[in-house]
Amino acid sequence: MSTTVQLPRWIDVGALPLLNLLLALVVSGLVVLAIGENPAEVVEILLYGAFGYEEAWGYTLYYTTNFIFTGLAFAVAFHCGLFNIGAEGQAYVGGLGVTLAALYLDFLPFPIMLVVGMLAAMIFGAAWAYIPAYLQARRGSHIVITTIMFNFIASSLMVYLLVNVLRPEGSMTPESEQIAENLRLPFIHDIAGALGIEMASSPLNLSFVYAILASVMVWLFIWHTRWGYAIRTVGANAVAATYAGIEPGRFIIIAMMISGALASFMALNEIMGVQHRLLIDFTAGYGFVGIAVALMGRNHPFGIFLAALLFGMLYQGGAELSFEIPTISNDMVVVIQGLVILFTGAMEHMFRPRVTKMYTAWRLRRDAQEAV
Amino acid sequence: MHQMHGTGETGAVQPAIELRGIDKRFGAVHANKEIDLKVDKGTIHGIVGENGAGKSTLMSILYGFYQADAGTIHVDGKLCDIKGSEDAIAAGIGMVHQHFMLVETFSVLENVILGVEGGAVLRDGVDRAREELHRLEREYSLDIDPDAIVGDLSVGLQQRVEILKALFRGAEILILDEPTGVLTPQEADHLFRILETLKEQGKTVVLITHKLREIMAATDNVSVMRQGAMVAHRKTADTSPEELSELMVGRKVLLRLEKEQAQPKDTVLKVENLCVENAQGVRKVKNASFDIRAGEIVGIAGVSGNGQSELLEALGGIRAASEGVVELNGQDVTPGKGVDAAELRRRGVAHVPEDRHRMAMVTAFSAKEAAILGYEDDPAYQKGVFLDWHAISDATAKMMSEFDVRPDNPDLKAANFSGGNQQKLVLAREIMRDPELLLVGQPTRGVDIGAIEFIHKRIVAMRDAGKAVLLVSVELDEIMSLADRILVMCDGAIIGEVAASDANERVLGLMMAGVDPSEAKAVEGQS
Amino acid sequence: MENFELVILLLDATLRTSTPLILAALAGMFSERSGTINLALEGMMLGGAFSAAAVAFYMDDPWIGLLAAIATTIGLSLLHGFACITHKGNQVVSGMAINILMSGLTALVGIALFAQGGKTPALDKAARFQPITLPGAEAVKDVPIIGPIYFELLSGHNILVYIAFLAVPAAWWVMYRTRFGLRLRAVGENPGAVDTAGIGVVAMRYRAVICSGVLVGMSGAYLSTAQGASFLQDMTAGKGYIALAAMVFGKWRPFPALAACLLFGFLDAAATRLQGVVLPVIGEVPVQLVQALPYVLTVILLAGFIGRAIPPKALGRPYVKER
Amino acid sequence: AEIKPAVVYDLGGRFDRSFNQGAYNGAEKYKEDTGTEYRDFEIQNDSQREQAMRNFARRGMNPIVAIGFSQASALEKVAKEFPDTKFTIVDMVVDLPNVQSVVFKEHEGSFLVGVLAAMASETHKVGFVGGMDIPLIRKFACGYVQGVKYADPSAEVFQNMTGTTGAAWNDPVKGGELAKSQFDRGADVVYHAAGGTGVGVLQAAADAGKLGIGVDSNQNALHPGSVLTSMLKRVDVAVYEAFAAAAGDNWQPGLTILGLAEGGVDWALDENNEKLITAEMKDAVAKAKEAITSGSLEVHDYMSDSACPQ
Numbered sequence A: 001m002s003t004t005v006q007l008p009r010w011i012d013v014g015a016l017p018l019l020n021l022l023l024a025l026v027v028s029g030l031v032v033l034a035i036g037e038n039p040a041e042v043v044e045i046l047l048y049g050a051f052g053y054e055e056a057w058g059y060t061l062y063y064t065t066n067f068i069f070t071g072l073a074f075a076v077a078f079h080c081g082l083f084n085i086g087a088e089g090q091a092y093v094g095g096l097g098v099t100l101a102a103l104y105l106d107f108l109p110f111p112i113m114l115v116v117g118m119l120a121a122m123i124f125g126a127a128w129a130y131i132p133a134y135l136q137a138r139r140g141s142h143i144v145i146t147t148i149m150f151n152f153i154a155s156s157l158m159v160y161l162l163v164n165v166l167r168p169e170g171s172m173t174p175e176s177e178q179i180a181e182n183l184r185l186p187f188i189h190d191i192a193g194a195l196g197i198e199m200a201s202s203p204l205n206l207s208f209v210y211a212i213l214a215s216v217m218v219w220l221f222i223w224h225t226r227w228g229y230a231i232r233t234v235g236a237n238a239v240a241a242t243y244a245g246i247e248p249g250r251f252i253i254i255a256m257m258i259s260g261a262l263a264s265f266m267a268l269n270e271i272m273g274v275q276h277r278l279l280i281d282f283t284a285g286y287g288f289v290g291i292a293v294a295l296m297g298r299n300h301p302f303g304i305f306l307a308a309l310l311f312g313m314l315y316q317g318g319a320e321l322s323f324e325i326p327t328i329s330n331d332m333v334v335v336i337q338g339l340v341i342l343f344t345g346a347m348e349h350m351f352r353p354r355v356t357k358m359y360t361a362w363r364l365r366r367d368a369q370e371a372v
Numbered sequence B: 001m002h003q004m005h006g007t008g009e010t011g012a013v014q015p016a017i018e019l020r021g022i023d024k025r026f027g028a029v030h031a032n033k034e035i036d037l038k039v040d041k042g043t044i045h046g047i048v049g050e051n052g053a054g055k056s057t058l059m060s061i062l063y064g065f066y067q068a069d070a071g072t073i074h075v076d077g078k079l080c081d082i083k084g085s086e087d088a089i090a091a092g093i094g095m096v097h098q099h100f101m102l103v104e105t106f107s108v109l110e111n112v113i114l115g116v117e118g119g120a121v122l123r124d125g126v127d128r129a130r131e132e133l134h135r136l137e138r139e140y141s142l143d144i145d146p147d148a149i150v151g152d153l154s155v156g157l158q159q160r161v162e163i164l165k166a167l168f169r170g171a172e173i174l175i176l177d178e179p180t181g182v183l184t185p186q187e188a189d190h191l192f193r194i195l196e197t198l199k200e201q202g203k204t205v206v207l208i209t210h211k212l213r214e215i216m217a218a219t220d221n222v223s224v225m226r227q228g229a230m231v232a233h234r235k236t237a238d239t240s241p242e243e244l245s246e247l248m249v250g251r252k253v254l255l256r257l258e259k260e261q262a263q264p265k266d267t268v269l270k271v272e273n274l275c276v277e278n279a280q281g282v283r284k285v286k287n288a289s290f291d292i293r294a295g296e297i298v299g300i301a302g303v304s305g306n307g308q309s310e311l312l313e314a315l316g317g318i319r320a321a322s323e324g325v326v327e328l329n330g331q332d333v334t335p336g337k338g339v340d341a342a343e344l345r346r347r348g349v350a351h352v353p354e355d356r357h358r359m360a361m362v363t364a365f366s367a368k369e370a371a372i373l374g375y376e377d378d379p380a381y382q383k384g385v386f387l388d389w390h391a392i393s394d395a396t397a398k399m400m401s402e403f404d405v406r407p408d409n410p411d412l413k414a415a416n417f418s419g420g421n422q423q424k425l426v427l428a429r430e431i432m433r434d435p436e437l438l439l440v441g442q443p444t445r446g447v448d449i450g451a452i453e454f455i456h457k458r459i460v461a462m463r464d465a466g467k468a469v470l471l472v473s474v475e476l477d478e479i480m481s482l483a484d485r486i487l488v489m490c491d492g493a494i495i496g497e498v499a500a501s502d503a504n505e506r507v508l509g510l511m512m513a514g515v516d517p518s519e520a521k522a523v524e525g526q527s
Numbered sequence C: 001m002e003n004f005e006l007v008i009l010l011l012d013a014t015l016r017t018s019t020p021l022i023l024a025a026l027a028g029m030f031s032e033r034s035g036t037i038n039l040a041l042e043g044m045m046l047g048g049a050f051s052a053a054a055v056a057f058y059m060d061d062p063w064i065g066l067l068a069a070i071a072t073t074i075g076l077s078l079l080h081g082f083a084c085i086t087h088k089g090n091q092v093v094s095g096m097a098i099n100i101l102m103s104g105l106t107a108l109v110g111i112a113l114f115a116q117g118g119k120t121p122a123l124d125k126a127a128r129f130q131p132i133t134l135p136g137a138e139a140v141k142d143v144p145i146i147g148p149i150y151f152e153l154l155s156g157h158n159i160l161v162y163i164a165f166l167a168v169p170a171a172w173w174v175m176y177r178t179r180f181g182l183r184l185r186a187v188g189e190n191p192g193a194v195d196t197a198g199i200g201v202v203a204m205r206y207r208a209v210i211c212s213g214v215l216v217g218m219s220g221a222y223l224s225t226a227q228g229a230s231f232l233q234d235m236t237a238g239k240g241y242i243a244l245a246a247m248v249f250g251k252w253r254p255f256p257a258l259a260a261c262l263l264f265g266f267l268d269a270a271a272t273r274l275q276g277v278v279l280p281v282i283g284e285v286p287v288q289l290v291q292a293l294p295y296v297l298t299v300i301l302l303a304g305f306i307g308r309a310i311p312p313k314a315l316g317r318p319y320v321k322e323r
Numbered sequence D: 001a002e003i004k005p006a007v008v009y010d011l012g013g014r015f016d017r018s019f020n021q022g023a024y025n026g027a028e029k030y031k032e033d034t035g036t037e038y039r040d041f042e043i044q045n046d047s048q049r050e051q052a053m054r055n056f057a058r059r060g061m062n063p064i065v066a067i068g069f070s071q072a073s074a075l076e077k078v079a080k081e082f083p084d085t086k087f088t089i090v091d092m093v094v095d096l097p098n099v100q101s102v103v104f105k106e107h108e109g110s111f112l113v114g115v116l117a118a119m120a121s122e123t124h125k126v127g128f129v130g131g132m133d134i135p136l137i138r139k140f141a142c143g144y145v146q147g148v149k150y151a152d153p154s155a156e157v158f159q160n161m162t163g164t165t166g167a168a169w170n171d172p173v174k175g176g177e178l179a180k181s182q183f184d185r186g187a188d189v190v191y192h193a194a195g196g197t198g199v200g201v202l203q204a205a206a207d208a209g210k211l212g213i214g215v216d217s218n219q220n221a222l223h224p225g226s227v228l229t230s231m232l233k234r235v236d237v238a239v240y241e242a243f244a245a246a247a248g249d250n251w252q253p254g255l256t257i258l259g260l261a262e263g264g265v266d267w268a269l270d271e272n273n274e275k276l277i278t279a280e281m282k283d284a285v286a287k288a289k290e291a292i293t294s295g296s297l298e299v300h301d302y303m304s305d306s307a308c309p310q
């Protein structure tokens, strides 16, 4: 495709993903029809569930927060040419960091704890990403497989710790103790309340603001710093990077650690923000959805924000859906998710050649006319 | 290589291949423009043309690898609808691709039988193939162990496997795409002997090459391509290298460059006993020692693949030295010992690699992003912790205007510039840094005539400004017109040095083929 | 003697637990040797398990269930192929998508059909693969050594277990001794070589993923109609990924992959039995450690500390001729 | 009064043929009896508990019955947010003014099936397969062991837990493997307290021609002739009672403990297993039941001191 006329941005990052998304939704609609429900009704409930009332907004944005973090995590690694499937494990281990900090450093005052919790998550998440990164950079192990393996290893490790180490005496569930009140991220409705604005209560918390900040920082980092430049060079052409004196291995490790740190921020939302304790599988597949979010958002923070919002909406609206229509369980949302990933991610090239051809033909004709 | 016999009555015999009106576009690139070509049976037919002229594309269409947008193919006078390589093979066409099409983990035998296994179960077919292979090996003296793993073989031997593949499939017409680019002179000689044998057996050979010497020595007819079009057909006997090169580039080839006598000053680069290994651990540079002084251009001549690329990469800090010392202005900068490409750049070494498209360009970047590759740390491009895109844009615009890069839009994606313009941008980036030492490989490969003159002048101007230049080129003309001193490399070693004033093509050619310098001069003296 | 019995029983359990891994690992091998990454094993296995259980329930015949499973997984393979081979999509993303899709779809369809929260109804004897007693097994039952080995260990498994173990030499033979295998391996190493040899790359890769589908379908059917007696949501519980790890661990070759599956199956069987057991020195065996061992071992292998696993060269790269 | 009741099931879902299904049956029965519609929700992962309860509460569902100990921390939170909503939690104690906690004396019921298991066993070896390894399940195991020893002091009991996470409730393949391993070691009766996982245990027993013992709901019908009996834990009663009490305005917060005496636990006898239970067994178990309800026989509760008498 490189030799054809470059597609304008609005087609490349706008129309094409939308076309694919539309197809995913049409197929989802067919699935709904197939199980004997009315797609129009489903859409209505989905939208109502996601945006129809004040609290819904809070939930939608709460899910969005997770997806922004995992989407950014995937994108940063992707700019370095790496396929990080390990956000799930990195966030999980990041959650361990937050929890340990909260349980053992609970004497720290609130504002300091906000920073310490974040650092703890980052360090743990980045450290978990470091090993596959090192193996890729220095020993050539394929990062896709190692990060998958590391998800499972993280899962076993965390179960072990939760069951044998972190579970409070006498508790039946493998969960850590609750973290102290003053170490929790404030809910947005509480903040608003303090400012005199009445808001419905929802799990939306300060980490949403972190997510927005993180998006801006990632944007600045990737496109406006030397390291970001180096990372993109390694991703686009590792040979050229070596030529330029940018050692690919070093930036593979840097990019993966940043990626792991971003993934770990999901733990801030879930643990410091909402659950207030470490629990089994709190990552709930958000890490995997992050792949779709990043791909749909063309690995750009703004696109990721939009895609994260879409998935946040699907999650929240989907929960509503399973409440409203008993035959449609939460699994419907999982199906839609799968279809969206399939069509916008795996089949993203489906329309591209045709659209490119059409556009090229149109351009050539226009240029010819102009030449006359 | 011995002289060819003329083909006699051309036109009387049925052409083995006839292409009519072949047209092919890759997106916006018009790779083949309504091409007509006739290749006579039992001849060796050369095709020449600059990089990107469309030679490989044309032959790949004939072989069914690509599909033409328009045009017809006739084999032995019959219209042949070639939809894929399968049809081409059935029509008796075989091709040795520029980039080999071999399965490296397979044995020679497995590679040869792939696609013509002779049955759903391998055993019977394999035994028969082994015998047939033996016969072919003997007939064409293509010695090779059928059970060797192809990945372990040298490039020359891999090429034999490709030829065997074609012959095993009963090819009557054999296409070879730049077969000698990767060969040692001895291997090349052997190849031409094989081609000769093929011709004697009545087979037809199409030979693509850049080397006019080979065309003159080995072919019966020659066709010239330029920018996707077929511009001329000649009987080899009726043409000359001068005419062919003029046809290839579209105007008279440049004459010697006007330049002053060099005024060499202090030694800038000192290389002692440098050894470099490639990724497979094969020693490609063997005990190279030389130095370059400020105010001179040192050229390195050699058949490509004789270690020049590795030498250049090592000096540019990309490849580690396994032995030896490199000093820059008296300081140790031996590559791999704590010194990398970035460090060398900081110390004033600019590097224009041979394979610019792959190594010096990030085609996914915009032109201005590509224009700071390697110099992204330059304080001039920083604003606090951020990159100063305004400054970078201005600098890029300056490079573009000075080196006439078209279109002069710093925001355009690098991939959307033509090959030649991408190269000009790389040259601008490196030369405009005003470095102490310029390492430059194939500076004019693929750029147009106007640009060649301009680039040559810039390089000489650098020399005159007291800088050191190391020039690697396979074009003897270029070496001879630019360099003040010429080092000849063969099989990884620098086998001799010739002052530019004493150099001529024959001496250099002999030395490049590995003949000892004194002997080479003696041979030259006799003629 | 008692220890001997225990070992036999442990190995017996190993055969049962490694069977789905073997079938799925071979499935992965066919796909990946042709150059198509198959992360979708997990989802395909799930789809196969569901179809097998649902159809076996309606038809009261495990064989029809098996066919349905295979049909389903072939369909999924074709979907994977359509995304990655035809449309040159990202193979990893396609695999993940199929996994997620199947996790949801099996439950959704299950609820729609049976209204049991995504489960299928329990299958009765006639609808499941039953243990087969090998000839003479009863006779030697009480002979020391031979009895336990033949009667306990080798005899008394269902047909799919035997199929899985026979599939390994069969796969080896196909891979290394037939024209199809030669071309399949070639297309995973250098599709250009296959193309210029006059063989269609796309068709070849499709055939490979179809083989993959057949095998992984059996693996899924084994879970729900042989080892288990119904389908339930996410019942594969990561077995697809373990199989993938085993395939990598076996360096993309049938017999080493078999060894890896047996090892991983053994670890699983042992973990079940080691639970709560206090061993000298180590103390109580952390089950999680044993569970994580396959993954840890695979990572160590990939890191090149024990041998080297070199994937097929063209793995993960769609075949693009005209840029 | 008019009520809008809701049930939140634990992992495993309403058709686990066991614990959650008991709750479902209770709710269904109430609906049949009174015509009152109810809402229910099956959670798929831990993060959903809170949202599910909050969703119900926000929609004015009342009372809300949460099934399973895992719901405790989520319920605690939501109950505080909705002080006017009545919450009932089964299997766990949450001390709040608007929460009713219902727990069972599973050890007593398990004791009874232990007696039956010991008497049915010919090998004097019996097994136990638990779900998630938590004190609650050890409580089942401990009561069972006591029952077995009561009837046959020389009998041996094998014990296995399926896992340590919620997934352990829903892994019949693993359950089957565990049961097989116990049969391999000579057991001929296996009792499970493993939710959905237990389906695999009972299946394995039926496949091997041995006996299984069901739990929570009456599972005798799953494999007639192969399920010796089921330890009934009347979650259905708990749910039914909670609904009924709320409707009758006599719903009380605080702790309710349901044991043998209260009819909260029992063993199941129906046409599916009547051939397996001999008169002698019936007598023995009746005697034990009488002794326990009268207080003359005390079954040790594992959770009282995290230990089981050997």
Ligand SMILES: Nc1ncnc2c1ncn2[C@@H]1O[C@H](COP(=O)(O)OP(=O)(O)OP(=O)(O)O)[C@@H](O)[C@H]1O
Pocket (backbone or CB within 6 Å): A001, A002, A003, A004, B028, B029, B052, B227, B415, B416, B417, B418, B419, B420, B421, B446, B447, B448
């Ligand atoms: N890889 C590519 N991706 C996108 N467009 C390309 C690519 N290569 C070439 N083009 C477009 O096709 C046009 C022709 O390119 P090509 O490299 O064939 O030029 P050329 O005639 O060889 O010019 P030059 O002599 O400068 O190399 C260019 O102007 C460019 O816009």
Ligand SMILES: Nc1ncnc2c1ncn2[C@@H]1O[C@H](COP(=O)(O)OP(=O)(O)OP(=O)(O)O)[C@@H](O)[C@H]1O
Pocket (backbone or CB within 6 Å): A003, B026, B029, B030, B031, B049, B050, B051, B052, B053, B054, B055, B056, B057, B058, B098, C321, C322, C323
């Ligand atoms: N597969 C392809 N996809 C897109 N463009 C291509 C492809 N192959 C070649 N081209 C373009 O077609 C033109 C002709 O290329 P071709 O390889 O035929 O040149 P060539 O004469 O063989 O050059 P060289 O001497 O460098 O081998 C070039 O501009 C090239 O960039």
Ligand SMILES: [Mg+2]
Pocket (backbone or CB within 6 Å): B055, B056, B057, B098, B177
């Ligand atoms: Mg070419």
Ligand SMILES: [Mg+2]
Pocket (backbone or CB within 6 Å): B051, B052, B418, B419, B420, B446
């Ligand atoms: Mg060009």
